[in-house]
Amino acid sequence: MSDWHTSTLTQLAAGLRARKFSSVELVRAYLDRIDASQAALNAFISVTREQALADAAQADRALAAGAGGALTGVPIAHKDIFCTQGVRTTCGSRMLDNFVSPYDATVVAKLKGAGAIMLGKTNMDEFAMGSSSETSYYGPVRNPWNPQLVPGGSSGGSAAAVAARLVPAATATDTGGSIRQPAALCGITGLKPTYGRVSRYGMIAFASSLDQGGVLTASAADAALMLREMAGFDANDSTSVDTPVPDYVAALEQPLAGLKVGLLREFFDKGLDAQNEQRVREALKLYEQLGARLTEVSLPNLPLSVPVYYVVAPAECSSNLARFDGVRFGYRCENPRDLLDLYRRSRGEGFGAEVKRRIMTGTYVLSAGYYDAYYLKAQRVRQLINADFTRAFGSVDVLMGPTTPTPAFAIGAKTSDPITMYLNDIYTIGANLAGLPAVSIPCGFVQDLPVGLQIVGPHFSEARVLNAAHAFQRASDWHTRVPQGYA
Amino acid sequence: MALTREQIASIAALARLDLSSAEIPVYQDSLSRILDFVGALDRADTTDVAPMSHPLPGLSQRLRPDVVTEQDRHEQYQANAPQVAAGLYLVPKVIE
Numbered sequence: 356m357s358d359w360h361t362s363t364l365t366q367l368a369a370g371l372r373a374r375k376f377s378s379v380e381l382v383r384a385y386l387d388r389i390d391a392s393q394a395a396l397n398a399f400i401s402v403t404r405e406q407a408l409a410d411a412a413q414a415d416r417a418l419a420a421g422a423g424g425a426l427t428g429v430p431i432a433h434k435d436i437f438c439t440q441g442v443r444t445t446c447g448s449r450m451l452d453n454f455v456s457p458y459d460a461t462v463v464a465k466l467k468g469a470g471a472i473m474l475g476k477t478n479m480d481e482f483a484m485g486s487s488s489e490t491s492y493y494g495p496v497r498n499p500w501n502p503q504l505v506p507g508g509s510s511g512g513s514a515a516a517v518a519a520r521l522v523p524a525a526t527a528t529d530t531g532g533s534i535r536q537p538a539a540l541c542g543i544t545g546l547k548p549t550y551g552r553v554s555r556y557g558m559i560a561f562a563s564s565l566d567q568g569g570v571l572t573a574s575a576a577d578a579a580l581m582l583r584e585m586a587g588f589d590a591n592d593s594t595s596v597d598t599p600v601p602d603y604v605a606a607l608e609q610p611l612a613g614l615k616v617g618l619l620r621e622f623f624d625k626g627l628d629a630q631n632e633q634r635v636r637e638a639l640k641l642y643e644q645l646g647a648r649l650t651e652v653s654l655p656n657l658p659l660s661v662p663v664y665y666v667v668a669p670a671e672c673s674s675n676l677a678r679f680d681g682v683r684f685g686y687r688c689e690n691p692r693d694l695l696d697l698y699r700r701s702r703g704e705g706f707g708a709e710v711k712r713r714i715m716t717g718t719y720v721l722s723a724g725y726y727d728a729y730y731l732k733a734q735r736v737r738q739l740i741n742a743d744f745t746r747a748f749g750s751v752d753v754l755m756g757p758t759t760p761t762p763a764f765a766i767g768a769k770t771s772d773p774i775t776m777y778l779n780d781i782y783t784i785g786a787n788l789a790g791l792p793a794v795s796i797p798c799g800f801v802q803d804l805p806v807g808l809q810i811v812g813p814h815f816s817e818a819r820v821l822n823a824a825h826a827f828q829r830a831s832d833w834h835t836r837v838p839q840g841y842a
Numbered sequence: 843m844a845l846t847r848e849q850i851a852s853i854a855a856l857a858r859l860d861l862s863s864a865e866i867p868v869y870q871d872s873l874s875r876i877l878d879f880v881g882a883l884d885r886a887d888t889t890d891v892a893p894m895s896h897p898l899p900g901l902s903q904r905l906r907p908d909v910v911t912e913q914d915r916h917e918q919y920q921a922n923a924p925q926v927a928a929g930l931y932l933v934p935k936v937i938e
Contacts, residue, residue: 457918550897662880687924693934703860718857734893736886773872790897
C-alpha cells in the first residue's frame with residue numbers, strides 16, 4: 356500500500372487496529388520519507404530509526420493480541436523541546452547539543468503509553484525563540500510548499516514534517532504562536548490548548564506563564580485524537596489544571612448551527628495582506644453557510660499584545676535560561692580561567708544570537724530601576740488584554756480571524772530586524788497572554804502558498820474549537836492539499 | 843531610547859554572557875529598538891489595574907505532603923555533566 360502518507364492519523368490508527376497493515380511496514384515507509392526529504396527540508400534534528408522499528412514490532416505484537424491503545428503503532432515525531440529518555444534533546448541549541456535526557460516529558464510518556472511510535476525529534480528555533488525556524492543551531496527548516504521560504508516557527512520542523520507527510524502528527528509548543536503560525540504557513544492544522552491543559556513537565560521552559568504544548572496534524576479530527584491522549588492533570592507541573600479531559604473526538608460531530616462567531620476587528624488591520632484577508636473572508640462566509648452567526652467584536656487593547664509579549668517573554672526567558680551554567684549539563688567552554696569565566700563563555704558560546712538578545716532584553720526589563728516601568732507595566736497591560744477577551748466571550752462562543760498577516764516569507768528576509776520578525780506573531784500572541792485555546796486551519800491559498808484561519812475559544816473550550824474546525828474541514832478540502840513532490 | 847556600549851556590557855555581565863566586541867554594537871542597536879517598540883505600553887492607562895502574572899487567575903500553588911518522592915539518580919544526571927569526579931561536579935577553583 357503506497358497511500359499511507361495521504362491517510363489521516365485517525366485512518367491509520369483504525370487500519371492498524373483492523374490489522375490491514377502492520378506498524379513495522381508503516382513506520383518503515385514514513386522513515387524512508389523522512390530520509391528522502393531531510394536534505395531538502397531539514398525538518399529533523401534526530402531520527403530514531405532503530406528504536407522506532409523495535410517499538411513498531413512490539414506494537415504489532417500488542418495489536419495481534421488485541422491489546423492496542425488509541426494510537427498503538429502510529430508513527431509520530433516530537434519537537435526537540437520535549438525531553439525523551441535516552442535520546443538526544445537539543446532544543447535547537449549548541450548549548451544542549453550533547454544532552455541526552457534522563458527522563459521522558461509527560462507528553463512523551465503519555466503518547467508512548469497510548470502506543471504511538473516516535474520516529475525522531477524535529478528541528479526548531481533555538482529554545483523556541485523565533486517565528487521562522489531559522490535560529491536553529493542545526494540550520495534552517497525549509498517550507499515544503501517552496502524551499503526558498505520559511506515554514507514559520509518556532510515549531511517549523513514539526514510543521515514541515517506534517518505538511519510533507521513525513522509523519523501524520525507531531526508535537527509542538529506555542530509561547531506566542533509557535534504552533535499556529537507554522538501551521539498556517541505550512542497549510543496544516545495546529546492546536547494550542549488552554550494554558551495548563553497539557554503538562555509542561557519535561558518541556559524545556561522558555562516563558563513559563565505562556566508556554567503550552569500542543570500538536571500539529573493534517574486535520575482537526577486528528578488533533579482531537581492526539582489531544583485526548585496528551586491532555587490531563589500532572590502533579591509534576593505546578594500549573595497543570597486538575598479538570599477532566601472531555602472526549603474531544605466524540606465532540607467533533609456536534610452541529611455548528613447557532614455558533615456565535617466574533618470577528619476580531621483588530622485582526623483585520625492595515626498590516627493584513629489583502630489576498631490573505633480575502634481567503635479568510637471566504638472561510639467566514641462558509642461558516643455563515645454552515646449556520647454560524649457572525650458579529651464584529653473589538654478588543655481595543657489587543658494591538659498592545661506584541662509589546663507586552665516582548666517584555667514578559669524575555670523576562671521569563673532570562674530567568675529560565677539561567678540554569679544553563681556549564682556546570683551540571685550542557686555546553687562548557689574550553690579552559691575556563693575561573694568560575695565567572697566558565698559561566699560567561701559557556702553561555703556566550705553556547706547560545707545563539709536571538710537567544711542572547713532575549714536574555715539581555717529580559718535581564719534589562721527586570722533590572723533595578725526598570726522593573727516597574729517595563730515588567731510591571733507589561734503585566735498590567737496583559738490584564739487589560741485578558742479583560743478584553745473575557746468581555747468578548749460574554750457575547751460570542753469563539754473568535755475568528757487570520758493566523759498571520761501574510762503567507763510564508765523568504766528565508767533571510769526578516770533576520771536582520773527583530774521587530775519585523777516579532778510582528779509576524781501579531782495575531783497569535785493574544786491567546787498566549789490570556790491562556791486561551793486556539794487552532795489554525797488551512798483556508799485557501801495565495802500564489803500557491805497556504806493561508807491559515809485562526810479560531811480562539813474561552814478557557815478549556817478545546818472541544819468547541821476543534822468542533823468548529825472540523826465542521827469547516829468537512830465542508831472544504833484545503834486541509835487535504837499536499838505540497839508538490841510530497842503527494 | 844538609545845542604550846550605550848557600557849549599558850550593553852553591564853546587561854551582559856548581569857546575564858553572565860560573554861560578548862565579543864563585534865556583538866556589542868549589534869545588541870546596542872537591536873535592544874534600543876526593542877525598548878522603543880515596547881515603549882508603546884506607556885499609551886495604556888493602567889491606573890488601578892493589577893499586574894497579571896498567570897493566565898488562569900483563580901489558580902493557586904498546590905501543596906503536597908512533605909515526603910520524599912525523588913529517587914537518587916545522580917549517576918544518570920551526572921552522565922550529562924561536562925566534568926565530574928567522585929560524584930561531584932567539577933568547576934575551576936573558587937577559593938585560593
